[in-house]
Amino acid sequence: xNKLMTVLLIVIALCAVPYSALGAQVDGVDIVNYGIYVADDxxxxxxxxxxxAEQASQEKAWKLLKKGDRIPAKMATSFGxxxxxxxxxxGEPVEITLRYLHPTISNPKTGKKYTSQEVxxxxxxxxxxxxxxxxxxxxxxxxxxxxxQVFYDGRKLAEQYFTVYKP
Numbered sequence: 001x002n003k004l005m006t007v008l009l010i011v012i013a014l015c016a017v018p019y020s021a022l023g024a025q026v027d028g029v030d031i032v033n034y035g036i037y038v039a040d041d042x043x044x045x046x047x048x049x050x051x052x053a054e055q056a057s058q059e060k061a062w063k064l065l066k067k068g069d070r071i072p073a074k075m076a077t078s079f080g081x082x083x084x085x086x087x088x089x090x091g092e093p094v095e096i097t098l099r100y101l102h103p104t105i106s107n108p109k110t111g112k113k114y115t116s117q118e119v120x121x122x123x124x125x126x127x128x129x130x131x132x133x134x135x136x137x138x139x140x141x142x143x144x145x146x147x148x149q150v151f152y153d154g155r156k157l158a159e160q161y162f163t164v165y166k167p
Contacts, residue, residue, distance in 0.1 A: 081160045147161050
């Protein structure tokens with residue numbers, strides 16, 4: 001009887017813990033927009049980029065210029081996705097991993113070749129987030145299939161395919 005009482009008390013104690021103290025429940029991701037974006041230097045949103053250290057963050061805000069999955073391989077072109085993390089409780093912080101898959105990019109300064117890159121970001125359940133890529137260097141202008149994937153806790157929650165073409 002003593003073990004049963006202990007188990008019952010543990011169950012009651014767990015039920016009394018506030019939901020947010022248990023962490024976020026992430027049910028998925030809704031991609032709400034995708035396409036070509038233009039930077040708005042007046043506010044801030046995260047944008048993932050690779051450089052010699054393979055990852056960096058560039059703070060900008062983004063405005064959707066043209067919805068679609070066909071992206072011209074032109075300098076200063078930015079493309080990406082806007083998404084909302086579904087789950088509870090709203091506003092709960094979560095760590096999201098973004099994976100960018102693309103044809104081989106060769107960095108002439110380092111000699112490194114890339115076919116993918118990953119970056120982890122802090123996000124919030126229920127908040128709209130922008131992630132994207134900007135062609136900052138001539139050597140990044142590779143045509144073909146590009147994919148942005150969103151992961152949480154090792155689970156792929158969403159992906160968006162793009163076709164980068166030579167204009």
